[in-house]
Amino acid sequence: AQTVTQSQPEMSVQEAETVTLSCTYDTSESDYYLFWYKQPPSRQMILVIRQEAYKQQNATENRFSVNFQKAAKSFSLKISDSQLGDAAMYFCAYRSAWAGGTSYGKLTFGQGTILTVHP
Amino acid sequence: KAGVTQTPRYLIKTRGQQVTLSCSPISGHRSVSWYQQTPGQGLQFLFEYFSETQRNKGNFPGRFSGRQFSNSRSEMNVSTLELGDSALYLCASSLRTGHVVSTGELFFGEGSRLTVL
Numbered sequence: 001a002q003t004v005t006q007s008q009p010e011m012s013v014q015e016a017e018t019v020t021l022s023c024t025y026d027t028s029e030s031d032y033y034l035f036w037y038k039q040p041p042s043r044q045m046i047l048v049i050r051q052e053a054y055k056q057q058n059a060t061e062n063r064f065s066v067n068f069q070k071a072a073k074s075f076s077l078k079i080s081d082s083q084l085g086d087a088a089m090y091f092c093a094y095r096s097a098w099a100g101g102t103s104y105g106k107l108t109f110g111q112g113t114i115l116t117v118h119p
Numbered sequence: 120k121a122g123v124t125q126t127p128r129y130l131i132k133t134r135g136q137q138v139t140l141s142c143s144p145i146s147g148h149r150s151v152s153w154y155q156q157t158p159g160q161g162l163q164f165l166f167e168y169f170s171e172t173q174r175n176k177g178n179f180p181g182r183f184s185g186r187q188f189s190n191s192r193s194e195m196n197v198s199t200l201e202l203g204d205s206a207l208y209l210c211a212s213s214l215r216t217g218h219v220v221s222t223g224e225l226f227f228g229e230g231s232r233l234t235v236l
Contacts, residue, residue: 033223045209045227052223091162095223105152105167105213106175107225112161 002027002094006110013082014118020067021077021113023092031097034068035107036077040088048090051075053097079115087117121146123228125210131234137198140231144191144212150174151193152225153185156207165208168193197233205235 004025013019025034036048051059051068058066063083067076079086092110124143132138144151152175153165164177168187185195191212197204211225 035224037227042229043207044229045211047224047226050224095225097223105150105169106164106177107152107154107162107211108164109154109162 002029002032002096002108004092004094004108004110006090006092006113008113009111010114010116012116012118013079015082015084017082018078018080019082019115021079021090021092021115023075023077023110025073025075025092025094025108025110027073027094029096029098033095033097034066034075035093035095036064036066036075037091037093037109038086038088039091039112045091049077082117084117084119087115089114123210123212123226125208125228125231127231128229129232129234131236132200133236134200134202136200137196138200138233139194139196140208140210140233142193142195142210142212142228144193144210145226148212148214148226149191150213151187151191152211152213153193153195154209154211155179156209156230157205162209165195200235202235205233207232 032053034051037045038048039045049061049064063080065078089112091112094108126141150169152167155163167175171187182198187193207230209230210228213225
């Protein structure tokens with residue numbers, strides 16, 4: 001079974017500064033997806049960034065980038081130029097990429113990190 | 120393109136009752152999965168449906184069940200409600216075409232907040 005661990009229950013950052021959220025995972029699979037989802041107080045979960053395990057290049061989406069270390073099973077999220085609207089709960093999540101497997105449709109989430117952005 | 124729609128958004132039930140939650144996926148998405156979110160347990164996978172068949176099930180008692188219709192809409196049902204069933208129930212849809220791997224992304228609805236008294 002896969003597990004995802006976020007060791008930082010809470011993080012804070014000053015507006016315009018950079019913050020990094022940590023995530024580690026455990027799996028025996030070689031092909032999978034990793035995600036960072038954001039859940040603002042309004043509750044809807046929104047995808048922030050996605051990484052395919054077979055791609056060595058780290059994914060980036062505007063101010064959001066990841067540091068994907070496959071051998072170390074580490075997947076951290078860096079938020080640059082933090083904005084007040086970035087304040088939310090952030091979840092790291094894992095999904096198998098093997099469509100024939102019984103766990104294919106399942107997202108395994110970490111415990112979440114609450115990010116506070118100070119003006 | 121409309122997003123994932125969940126109804127009702129809020130509901131209050133008493134112990135022993137049953138509840139049915141509904142989820143309409145994004146048009147064209149045939150996979151629907153359900154998650155329970157609580158402060159203590161975090162986000163836990165309930166089940167996934169694809170082509171009207173349950174493909175995966177999480178570690179929940181048989182009181183939790185679901186189904187999917189031919190138009191990909193899904194419902195989940197919880198019978199004999201317990202206080203511990205109070206949670207935010209999230210539905211997510213994704214592209215899944217049998218054994219063809221999609222982009223992997225799940226799109227979530229706003230959730231149904233269930234309170235059991």
